[in-house]
Amino acid sequence: MSELEQRMSVDAAPHLLASLTDVTKSVHVGFRRRLVTILRGVDLELRPGEVFGLIGPNGAGKTTTVKVLLGLMRPTTGEVMLGLEGLQEVGYLPENPYFYDYLSGREFLSFCGRLFGLDVGERRSRTERLLRDVGLEEAAGVHLRKYSKGMLQRIGIAQALINDPQLVLLDEPMTGLDPVGRLEVKRIIQRLHGDGRTVLFNSHILADVEELCTRLGVMEAGRIVWTGAVEEALAESPEGLESFFMRVVGQWQPETSAGVTP
Amino acid sequence: MAARDIRRGDAVRQIIAIALNTFRETVRDRVLTVIVLFALVMIVGGLWLGSISLEQQGRMMKDFGLVTVTAFGVIIAAFIAATLVRKEVEKRTVFVVFSKPVSRAAFVVGKFLGLAATLGVVIGGMGLFLFVMTWLVGGGASGMVLAATGLIYLQVLAVVAVVVFFSTVTSAILASMLGLGVFVAGQLSHNVLSLSRLGEGAVTEAVSWVVFVIIPNFNAVDVKAAVVGEMTIDWAAVALWGLYLMAYMVVALGAAAWVMRRKEF
Numbered sequence: 001m002s003e004l005e006q007r008m009s010v011d012a013a014p015h016l017l018a019s020l021t022d023v024t025k026s027v028h029v030g031f032r033r034r035l036v037t038i039l040r041g042v043d044l045e046l047r048p049g050e051v052f053g054l055i056g057p058n059g060a061g062k063t064t065t066v067k068v069l070l071g072l073m074r075p076t077t078g079e080v081m082l083g084l085e086g087l088q089e090v091g092y093l094p095e096n097p098y099f100y101d102y103l104s105g106r107e108f109l110s111f112c113g114r115l116f117g118l119d120v121g122e123r124r125s126r127t128e129r130l131l132r133d134v135g136l137e138e139a140a141g142v143h144l145r146k147y148s149k150g151m152l153q154r155i156g157i158a159q160a161l162i163n164d165p166q167l168v169l170l171d172e173p174m175t176g177l178d179p180v181g182r183l184e185v186k187r188i189i190q191r192l193h194g195d196g197r198t199v200l201f202n203s204h205i206l207a208d209v210e211e212l213c214t215r216l217g218v219m220e221a222g223r224i225v226w227t228g229a230v231e232e233a234l235a236e237s238p239e240g241l242e243s244f245f246m247r248v249v250g251q252w253q254p255e256t257s258a259g260v261t262p
Numbered sequence: 263m264a265a266r267d268i269r270r271g272d273a274v275r276q277i278i279a280i281a282l283n284t285f286r287e288t289v290r291d292r293v294l295t296v297i298v299l300f301a302l303v304m305i306v307g308g309l310w311l312g313s314i315s316l317e318q319q320g321r322m323m324k325d326f327g328l329v330t331v332t333a334f335g336v337i338i339a340a341f342i343a344a345t346l347v348r349k350e351v352e353k354r355t356v357f358v359v360f361s362k363p364v365s366r367a368a369f370v371v372g373k374f375l376g377l378a379a380t381l382g383v384v385i386g387g388m389g390l391f392l393f394v395m396t397w398l399v400g401g402g403a404s405g406m407v408l409a410a411t412g413l414i415y416l417q418v419l420a421v422v423a424v425v426v427f428f429s430t431v432t433s434a435i436l437a438s439m440l441g442l443g444v445f446v447a448g449q450l451s452h453n454v455l456s457l458s459r460l461g462e463g464a465v466t467e468a469v470s471w472v473v474f475v476i477i478p479n480f481n482a483v484d485v486k487a488a489v490v491g492e493m494t495i496d497w498a499a500v501a502l503w504g505l506y507l508m509a510y511m512v513v514a515l516g517a518a519a520w521v522m523r524r525k526e527f
Binding site for chain 1: 279282291362
């Protein structure tokens with residue numbers, strides 16, 4: 001069985017949509033090929049219908065965790081399970097997305113739809129609906145190189161939803177957005193949650209996590225050091241998620257220095 | 263790869279999607295427009311060269327024009343092909359593509375076909391322009407100009423395949439340089455073989471054979487001189503070497519896909 005087939009195994013527990021079990025990831029960096037460990041035994045379970053917030057300081061390994069889940073990076077050790085129909089039912093927004101300069105927003109969404117094998121009618125209707133949902137109807141024919149950072153973020157979210165995915169992975173979805181843009185993204189996440197979709201998003205904005213998530217994981221130095229319901233976190237720290245986060249990260253003593261994201 | 267993840271029918275549709283996307287991206291690039299306009303001006307410049315060569319205007323037009331089509335075709339191929347894959351990695355658009363059920367091989371083939379379509383438009387356009395110009399100055403046998411242009415296109419596609427492979431293992435600029443190097447070496451590889459036979463060193467001859475096999479023999483499908491000089495062309499030999507170039511492209515793209523499959527992003 002190939003590595004990817006193992007990754008896409010559906011033998012795992014049916015109540016899980018995706019999981020990482022004791023995943024480590026090490027990479028060689030620099031001219032002297034120094035070995036740097038980014039993930040140090042990550043355990044993560046994503047359950048159907050939940051909005052999971054992954055929070056942690058820069059370099060904690062949040063983005064790498066998502067990349068390993070998607071197969072953009074291979075785990076050094078550990079198991080990755082992505083259920084359902086594999087990537088066919090996953091949507092992903094990368095951090096600081098950059099897209100094709102000379103395509104219009106509409107062409108880009110249509111291109112993404114083609115990659116999922118959507119037929120012409122389905123592609124057109126979903127493209128127009130998503131353009132409306134993310135507020136880019138008027139800029140639909142404009143080349144992406146003329147989009148602002150916020151507009152790129154919104155078209156990025158639209159492409160992540162073109163396949164009507166069961167699992168949506170959003171890496172820092174609020175970055176670069178103005179208050180109106182943030183509100184629109186929040187509404188999209190809430191709508192996805194209402195539709196029973198599973199959402200995982202990385203964020204530094206704890207207020208958004210508190211508002212949107214049903215469960216959260218705190219990541220530090222390549223490990224998820226705390227997982228639980230948002231209510232549990234707030235019960236432990238009634239002052240709010242910020243103090244909870246600082247307490248969890250402060251309490252946890254890494255064995256070695258923090259990893260870096262290549 | 264899991265059958266339900268990347269279905270075969272979908273792979274073809276994905277290749278078409280990526281090729282169409284690449285075609286749109288490259289054909290809309292203003293740098294390409296500037297290069298093509300410059301090439302057309304150069305072809306028109308053949309008129310001036312013809313005017314200073316007694317009774318040779320048509321011949322000069324064909325000669326200068328075909329060299330211009332080759333030079334600009336290879337330059338466009340080498341520099342755009344090098345950025346095809348590399349730019350997607352550096353600007354991280356691969357995250358968007360590979361987070362969808364798209365195979366790395368489909369990505370490489372789609373990219374190649376997209377640029378092949380762009381180059382088809384560019385080289386075809388230049389060839390047609392040269393054909394009309396040659397016809398206007400009464401150069402004769404101008405239909406052969408189109409045949410020569412078609413074979414230039416084949417050579418340029420081989421350069422694209424080679425550069426796409428190099429771009430998966432090295433930087434864009436180095437990939438371009440290596441691609442241009444392979445093209446120049448490919449024009450000379452048959453000479454290397456001929457020269458080695460004149461000597462007595464078995465090692466030299468063996469090395470020459472290796473070079474001859476590794477470097478595509480572009481000269482074998484280059485009919486520019488024959489078209490300009492209105493000489494007889496051995497089309498059977500040209501067709502055979504054309505098939506060899508196509509096989510070379512398949513191997514180069516296969517190697518590129520193999521490298522991409524092992525890459526992490």
